[in-house]
Amino acid sequence: MIKGIAHTAFIVEDMEASLHFYCNVLGLEHAFNVQKDNGEPWIEYVKAAPRQYIELFHGGTPSSGRSPDEAGPHHLCLLVDDVEKTAEQLKSRGVDLDTEPKRGIGKNTQCWLRDPDGNKIELLAPDPASPHNQ
Numbered sequence: 001m002i003k004g005i006a007h008t009a010f011i012v013e014d015m016e017a018s019l020h021f022y023c024n025v026l027g028l029e030h031a032f033n034v035q036k037d038n039g040e041p042w043i044e045y046v047k048a049a050p051r052q053y054i055e056l057f058h059g060g061t062p063s064s065g066r067s068p069d070e071a072g073p074h075h076l077c078l079l080v081d082d083v084e085k086t087a088e089q090l091k092s093r094g095v096d097l098d099t100e101p102k103r104g105i106g107k108n109t110q111c112w113l114r115d116p117d118g119n120k121i122e123l124l125a126p127d128p129a130s131p132h133n134q
Contacts, residue, residue, distance in 0.1 A: 007045075008076055009055035010119055015044060017116040018056050022046045025093050026078070028054070048078065063118060075112075075120035083109040083125045108132060 012018040023030050023046060031047040046054040054076070066072065080086045083101040090113065091097065098112040098120070107127040114120055126132035 005052065007053040007055050009043075009057060010115070010117065011057040011060040012117050013060040013062060014116060015041070015056060015058050019044060019046070021116050022054060022056070025090065025095060060117065065118075073119075075122050077122040077124050080123050080125055083111050083123050086123055087111045103127075106130060106132075 010018075019030055022028050029047040031045045031053065033041060033045065034043045036042045041058045043058070044056040046056060048054055087097060087101050095113055098114060099110075101109055101111040101123075104110045108130050109125045109127070111123050112120060113123070124132070
């Protein structure tokens with residue numbers, strides 16, 4: 001039945017800023033795009049790992065924000081080898097971290113940041129004994 005997660009998707013307000021962030025800042029690959037039948041841009045695909053993508057939809061409007069406890073999407077988590085090193089690289093590229101690297105309750109090392117539309121992103125390096133490694 002289920003084989004894995006193929007993609008997650010965000011509607012973005014400024015595609016140029018979002019592609020710059022995900023590709024030039026985070027270092028992911030702009031893989032391909034899909035256009036509407038009339039030729040207008042619709043979705044840009046950013047490759048996170050083999051057969052795993054972040055879909056960026058054109059045409060978003062400014063968000064009014066959400067309550068932290070509101071039901072719905074919470075964050076995107078990206079797996080990294082070394083949170084501290086990745087955080088330093090991102091800070092050198094002008095990224096402001098919401099939280100500096102730290103060991104979380106589940107013993108994994110993590111830090112938090114936001115994309116240009118304010119979506120929360122967690123960078124995670126699982127502890128060797130973490131259930132995340134199963």
